[in-house]
Amino acid sequence: MFILKGIEQLEKAIAKAKKVRPRVEFDHFGRYRVSGSKGYYTVICRKSDNGYKTVDCTCKGAEKGLVCYHAAAALSLHVGLARRQQQAA
Ligand SMILES: [Zn+2]
Numbered sequence: 001m002f003i004l005k006g007i008e009q010l011e012k013a014i015a016k017a018k019k020v021r022p023r024v025e026f027d028h029f030g031r032y033r034v035s036g037s038k039g040y041y042t043v044i045c046r047k048s049d050n051g052y053k054t055v056d057c058t059c060k061g062a063e064k065g066l067v068c069y070h071a072a073a074a075l076s077l078h079v080g081l082a083r084r085q086q087q088a089a
Helices: 007-020 069-088
Strands: 002-004 024-028 031-036 039-047 053-057
Touching: 002 007, 007 069, 024 069, 031 069, 039 069, 053 069
Parallel strands: none
Antiparallel strands: 002 053, 024 031, 031 039, 039 053
């Protein structure tokens, strides 16, 4: 898991996601399935009670606190959905 502080921290992961082009499947808002080298990983994006945005991925890299490209791919979908929700509210 890592805490999302800004887009800069995602730059490398986004670049990798653009190259790898993983499949991102929508499960429900904040929960996505992203294809990886060994099948699908689950990515969970949420906002903690103290306002931090946290991202969880079930891959090995994320376990060590790395920003993986699965998280970057899921986040790009999540951010778009969150924006749409805000506009609807
Ligand atoms: Zn991952």
